[in-house]
Amino acid sequence: MRERHFSLPGRGPGTCHRVLTLSFGDPDARPHVHVQGGLHADEGPGMMAARQLADRLAEVEAAGGMRGHVTVVPFANPLGLGQVLHGDHSGRFDLYDGRNFNRDYPDLTEDAASALAGRLTDDAATNVALIRAALRTVLAARCPVGPAEALRHHLMGQALGADVVLDLHCDGEAEMHLYTQPAAWDRLAPLAALTGCRAVLLAEVSGGHPFDEALSGPWTALAARFPDCPVPMGCASTTVELRGRSDVCRDLGARDAGAILDYLTHLGVIAGAVDLPPPSCRPTPLAGSEALVAPAAGLLSYVAPLGATVAAGDPIAEITDLESGAVLPVRATTSGVFYARPATRIAEAGKRLGKIAGERPFRDGPLLSP
Known part of the structure; x- marks a missing residue:
């Protein structure tokens, strides 16, 4: 070394x-x-x-x-x-x-x-x-x-x-x-x-x-x-x-x-051999990854667990309004694997709430989070 x-x-x-x-x-x-x-x-x-x-x-x-x-x-x-x-x-x-x-x-x-x-x-x-x-x-x-x-x-x-x-x-x-x-x-x-x-x-x-x-x-x-x-x-x-x-x-x-x-x-960087496991997923376009966005501010909780395969329309998260107590569902608009979410549980309007790896491209322009 x-x-x-x-x-x-x-x-x-x-x-x-x-x-x-x-x-x-x-x-x-x-x-x-x-x-x-x-x-x-x-x-x-x-x-x-x-x-x-x-x-x-x-x-x-x-x-x-x-x-x-x-x-x-x-x-x-x-x-x-x-x-x-x-x-x-x-x-x-x-x-x-x-x-x-x-x-x-x-x-x-x-x-x-x-x-x-x-x-x-x-x-x-x-x-x-x-x-x-x-x-x-x-x-x-x-x-x-x-x-x-x-x-x-x-x-x-x-x-x-x-x-x-x-x-x-x-x-x-x-x-x-x-x-x-x-x-x-x-x-x-x-x-x-x-x-x-x-x-x-x-x-x-x-x-x-x-x-x-x-x-x-x-x-x-x-x-x-x-x-x-x-x-x-x-x-x-x-x-x-x-x-x-x-x-x-x-x-x-x-x-x-x-x-x-x-x-x-x-x-071949290291001597030896290794058996490859089967893949856990197939690749999808980054342009097909949905970034869920909070429509309002409030306390954030999740309905779908990380790693879940979800369909368009499925509830992913809920936002609880602190003044009224109303619960606002956040639903997927694409189907795929729910693979990431923020670590915080307080949402401001416009906050990114998670990512779903979908197979259908629907976004253009900058594709990564800021």
């Missing part, structure tokens, strides 16, 4: 933050899988899984079991880890400007396409190497200003050369689920089966430029830009939602780390 530390400046004079990357196996070996936890710094399950994964990988490496290369960032957002307001941790949005830490990553496609014009070949492997080099060069030419942009720049640089990237998150309360691009699904389907995902949400572009799409998006875009040259999916990247915020314990972390280790074995 090799440790690398990256220091980035804080907002004020005399302040700084540090990001740790742990590396296992030959840095030049393939496949290379990059795993990070805690980009939203108030989401503990991913950090627990990443930390325990690193401990397990150290044992595998010491036993001579590494065949590929794995990099692990156990806590990807020290800026957010330091944001504690009146005793509550606030790690999803930068308190300086309100921006989501998992949005606004740079799109390297246009600059990379300009650098690659006339250079791609008839050989897919050669093209993968050329594209990776072009993406690195384009990123290196950017000059981030401020700690949040420096963090985005560093995290992209750590993951840019990987074949597979796992960005570990969680929801308020949720079943296991993941987000990825359609072109990456075949490579990530075994991970969904091994982790027991109840929902898989696919979108070519989900909106907001999140971390995972900044890494995988250029490959699909460049394949479309250069149709006469073979351009494989050089980076399959996904956001993995490890249940809910309160699901932080060493037993769950060990289970998640074990599932990722099995996936690494399936990919």
Whole structure:
């Protein structure tokens, strides 16, 4: 195991933050899988899984079991880890400007396409190497200003050369689920089966430029830009939602780390073999995911349990009006798996109350939560 530390400046004079990357196996070996936890710094399950994964990988490496290369960032957002307001941790949005830490990553496609014009070949492997080099060069030419942009720049640089990237998150309360691009699904389907995902949400572009799409998006875009040259999916990247915020314990972390280790074995990163379980769901379009919205303010309670398969018209939640005592039902308008909901039980008008993975696309524009 090799440790690398990256220091980035804080907002004020005399302040700084540090990001740790742990590396296992030959840095030049393939496949290379990059795993990070805690980009939203108030989401503990991913950090627990990443930390325990690193401990397990150290044992595998010491036993001579590494065949590929794995990099692990156990806590990807020290800026957010330091944001504690009146005793509550606030790690999803930068308190300086309100921006989501998992949005606004740079799109390297246009600059990379300009650098690659006339250079791609008839050989897919050669093209993968050329594209990776072009993406690195384009990123290196950017000059981030401020700690949040420096963090985005560093995290992209750590993951840019990987074949597979796992960005570990969680929801308020949720079943296991993941987000990825359609072109990456075949490579990530075994991970969904091994982790027991109840929902898989696919979108070519989900909106907001999140971390995972900044890494995988250029490959699909460049394949479309250069149709006469073979351009494989050089980076399959996904956001993995490890249940809910309160699901932080060493037993769950060990289970998640074990599932990722099995996936690494399936990919050939670790020596051995693994039997894949049957999938727990089939993928559905992110544009078909219904975001339930509170029509009024009040106390929130749920009728449908997480993980339930619901039909359009089924009651999902109830809002109790505190003045009149009236109970207002909130019903599904699509059919699918009820896979996520907030951890709070007080609703304001317009609050998102849950998500249902439906098979029929009906939304456009930005598809992710703010």
